Amino acid sequence: MTRLYNEPAAFADEMIEGFALANSRYVRQVPGGVARATASPEGQVAVVIGGGSGHYPAFGGLVGQGLAHGAAMGNLFASPSTQQVESVAKAASDGGGVLLSYGNYAGDVLNFDAAQDRLRAAGIPTETVTVTDDISSAPLAEKHKRRGIAGDLTVFKSAAAAAEAGYELAEVARVARHANERTRSFGVAFTGCTLPGAAEPLFTVPKGRMAVGMGIHGEPGIDETGVPTADELAELLVSSLLNELPEGVESAQGARVVPILNGLGSVKYEEMFVVYRRIAQLLEAAGLEIVDPHVGEFCTSFDMAGTSLTLFWLDDELERFWNAPADTPAYRKGSVAAAERVQTSADTADSEDRIPDATAESREAAELVLRAVEALSRTIDDNVDDLGRMDAIAGDGDHGIGMQRGAHAALEAARSAQSAGAGAGTVLVLAGDAWAHRAGGTSGALWGVALRSLGLALGDESRPTAASVADGVAAGVAGITSYGKAQVGDKTMVDALVPFTETLTREVAAGASLTEAWTWASEAATSAAAATADLLPRMGRARPHAEKSLGTPDPGAHSFALIVRAVGSVLAAQEERK
Secondary structure (H helix, E strand, O other), X not given: XXXXXXXXXXXXXXXXXXXXXXXXOOEEEEOOEEEEOEOOOOOOOEEEXXXXXXXXXXXXXXXOEOOEXXXXXXXXXXXXXXXXXXXXXXXXXXXXXXXXXXXXXXXXXXXHHHHHHXXXXXXXXXXXXXXXXXXXXXXXXXXXXXOOOOOHHHHHHHHHHHHXXXXXXXXXXXXXXXXXXXXXXXXXXXXXXXXXXXXXXXXXXXXXXXXXXXXXXXXXXXXXXXOOOHHHHHHHHHHHHHOOOOOOOOOOOOOEEEEEEEEOEOOOHHXXXXXXXXXXXXXXXXXXXXXXXXXXXXXXXXXXXXXXEEEEEOOHHHHHHHOOOEEOOOOEEOOOOOOOXXXXXXXXXXXXXXXXXXXXXXXXXXXXXXXXXXHHHHHHHHHHHHXXXXXXXXXXXXXXXXXXXXXXXXXXXXXXXXXXXXXXXXXXXXXXXXXXXXXXXXXHHHHHHHHHHHHHHHOXXXXXXXXXXXXXXXXXXXXXXXXXOOOXXXXXXXXXXXXXHHHHHHHHHOOOXXXXXXXXXXXXXXXXXXXXXXXXXXXXXXXXXXXXXXXOOOHHHHHHHHHXXXXXXXXXXXXXXX
């Protein structure tokens, strides 16, 4: 468990600050994460990586000459927000474009893709390569759905070396994709991990048992076995990976591989060396040529006791990039040429949100909006533990914590905007932006879209009507489904969201008041959320553990239903006052 922390909610921010101070030779803290402290040649492609915190040395520890140019660092086990990714990419950019690379998780995909759109709109050429090395998370026919785990290192290293060699953006992206195709990983765990302030680990493994094929965010394994000997574990890891040769590798005989035995946080190096002894024997017996083996911690999961094996299948190009020098806080190879430090200057731009003018009617409505945000925040506080437990059954257990971070940030932003005289639309927009930025992850991105869409639809010029609210909710649903790609039946928030908006729109069109229509829509959302217990997840971190979620509603759908019921109570109370 984690023993040293102040406020759990501040842990990631304080960790990033301390990391940057301890490694100022390599990195400088920028809004959203860290960037190289040393200058790169003008016109060089910037490789920007990232993901949730809690995986050190991924991701900040891999920033420096010869490796990443910047890392967007989200909260614990939560993807960085769109704003964070955009900020780090702009700080790291040297005029040659940006390659974004990260593990293939829904929240990361949402936020990095949105940041890519913003960067391109700002005139910065940007490409993306997601890492999909974990063979346990999807079959070969669906390898594009696989998670990224310790194989991140091979992709990041290859892409960065190509950038250092002067490759243009399209070629750097090609090298990253090629490295990803040549990387396979498989892992096990003996215990779960416990986040700062949490009383229990995100998942548990029975004593004497081992989870097979777990993720790096506290997701449980896809199987469970007895704890093997070190040699038996080596045989499981090697046999699992040799069962799937990458495209272009005709035979293991004579192939060159980099084996990376990665510790997930609590397994001692001495134990891993015992395991690696047998791994090396097995690889050599299969006719493989071992190149530059790595044993250590490269992508952890807080204090999880576990290990994973990655095989990086080399060709001449990849071997050249793998062997290229690098100098970062956590990964060093060879000798890099000394580089000048980046010259930074104080940012004198006014970063405060400007509050646009609003009519008296809209400012009055903003008071109601604030009460609604207060109610939803209280609701999440009251249910945070239950939401976490629901999410831990097949996911990573952080839904409650993430929703709480987002709701609190939204409430703070809404209060500030309303007290500054903002109209209803601006209060919602700023609350949505704060939610997305602070929460990160999938739920943060989607709630940010929802509140922002509703705010833009309502505006600040007039008093919101039942029709304008229904239209705004519909716009938010359209944004969420377009952005997140989920459909009804995928066991996500969308399963409750669509019945809610359909009912709200229908009842408003039939002449119902906003309070009446919202109440009926909330009932529809609550019923639909409960019905997700019978569904198998087809998206997100719960997908590899689909069967485990049967009988449990989707946490995102459930939290949505809780929130709209709470908001309905606020609307009803407002109507009683009239």
